[in-house]
Structures are given as C-alpha cells and as structure tokens.
Amino acid sequence: MTLLLRVLARIVVLVLLVALSLVGLAVAVFSIQGGDRPLSLPGLAEQVLLPEAEDDVGDYLGRVEAPGPLAKRSALAGAGAVLAGALLLLGVLAPRRERLVVFGKGTRGRLAARRRPLARAAEALAAQVRGVTEAKVRVRPPGRVRGGQLRVRVSHPRNQQGREVEQRVHGALAPLVESAAVKPRVEARPRKRGARVE
Numbered sequence: 001m002t003l004l005l006r007v008l009a010r011i012v013v014l015v016l017l018v019a020l021s022l023v024g025l026a027v028a029v030f031s032i033q034g035g036d037r038p039l040s041l042p043g044l045a046e047q048v049l050l051p052e053a054e055d056d057v058g059d060y061l062g063r064v065e066a067p068g069p070l071a072k073r074s075a076l077a078g079a080g081a082v083l084a085g086a087l088l089l090l091g092v093l094a095p096r097r098e099r100l101v102v103f104g105k106g107t108r109g110r111l112a113a114r115r116r117p118l119a120r121a122a123e124a125l126a127a128q129v130r131g132v133t134e135a136k137v138r139v140r141p142p143g144r145v146r147g148g149q150l151r152v153r154v155s156h157p158r159n160q161q162g163r164e165v166e167q168r169v170h171g172a173l174a175p176l177v178e179s180a181a182v183k184p185r186v187e188a189r190p191r192k193r194g195a196r197v198e
Contacts, residue, residue: 004091005087005088005090005091005092005094006091006092006094007091008088008091009088009089009091009092012088099115099141100112100113100114100115100141101113101114101115101118101139101141101142101148101180101182102142102180103180113180115139115140115141116139118139118150118176118180119137119138119139119150120137121176122135122137122139122150122152122173122176122177122184123135123136123137125172125173125176126152126154126169126172126173126186128172129154129165129168129169129172130168131156131157131160131164131165131168132154132155132156132165132168132169133154133155133156133157133191134154134155134191135152135153135154135155135169136152136153136154137150137151137152137153138150138151139151139182140182141182142182148180148182148183149182149183149184149185150173150177150182150183150184150185151185151187152169152173152184152185152186152187153187153189154166154169154186154187154188154189155188155189155190155191156188156189156190156191157190157191158190158191162188162189162190163188165188166186166187166188169184169186169188170184170186173186
C-alpha cells in the first residue's frame with residue numbers, strides 16, 4: 001500500500017512540475033512586450049479567456065454558497081481532495097520498511113544484510129572466479145509469499161563453457177548464501193567485445 005502511494009505521489013509531483021514549467025514558460029513568453037500588445041500579460045489573459053472564466057467562477061461560487069445539491073457535491077469533492085492529498089503525503093512521508101536478508105537469529109539478535117552491500121559482496125566473489133569477465137548481482141530479499149533470490153549474471157570468454165562457469169560461480173557463492181534465505185540463480189553469457197578477461 002505504501003509503495004503504491006509512493007509511486008502515485010511521484011507521478012503527481014512529476015505531472016505538477018511539468019505543468020508548472022509550461023505555465024512558467026507561457027508567462028515568460030507573454031512578458032516580452034508590455035501594455036496591451038499580443039505578447040503581454042493582458043494578452044495572455046485574453047488568450048486563456050480569464051475575463052469569461054472570472055464570470056463563470058463567480059456564478060459557480062454563488063451557487064455553491066446557496067443551499068442545495070451543488071453545495072453538497074462540492075463539499076464531498078473537497079473532502080475527497082483533502083483525503084487524496086493526505087494519502088499522497090502519507091506515501092511520501094511514511095518510513096519505508098527496509099527488507100533485509102537474514103543470515104541467522106539467536107538470543108543476542110540477528111545477523112542480516114542490506115540488499116546492496118550483499119550484492120556488492122556477491123559481485124566481488126563472482127568476479128574472482130576463473131573465466132568471469134564481468135559480474136552483476138541483484139538481490140531479492142525473501143517476502144511473505146516468495147523466497148529470496150540472488151540473481152547473478154556473469155560474462156565469460158567464448159572459449160569457456162557457460163555451464164562450467166556457472167558451476168564455478170555457484171561454488172564461489174556457496175559460503176555467502178548457505179546460511180541466508182536466498183537461492184543463487186546464475187546466468188552465464190559470452191562476453192561482449194572489448195571486455196577484460198580474468
């Protein structure tokens with residue numbers, strides 16, 4: 001839920017920033033000339049029909065102030081907007097629960113690692129394997145439904161067998177993952193041209 005609210009908040013912020021930048025650009029362009037000329041602020045007001053909008057908004061506000069169904073719908077819309085804003089603020093300000101990879105638990109506490117340091121350690125181990133030219137690791141901590149995964153992509157020279165390289169990488173990662181709740185998934189590919197060879 002919090003992740004969805006965080007994504008929605010980022011989308012809303014992006015849309016608002018784009019809209020604000022476009023409005024600022026329009027105001028800047030229409031501030032080139034002064035007076036009642038075409039590229040002036042009065043000219044911009046006429047282009048966006050501000051006088052007519054002022055009349056329409058005045059009529060609408062008069063009807064909102066009067067008792068009736070329009071006033072109730074407006075009050076509900078206002079309450080909905082306040083609730084949506086509060087939810088977006090919750091998505092931005094709520095602390096994000098960090099998912100850790102747990103290696104062990106005991107009476108003194110638990111031994112756990114964050115995803116990025118664990119991925120860097122796995123990359124360092126995989127890069128030391130004979131035949132590996134490049135290693136990239138992504139860590140998915142265990143969740144409530146799915147187990148954790150250590151996804152390892154390595155590159156190897158074309159004269160090496162991918163299956164053998166994968167087995168060697170599995171062996172190098174075994175001490176790191178044997179006590180953690182993550183399973184290594186190694187994928188070996190022939191190296192690209194220009195990559196260094198170990």
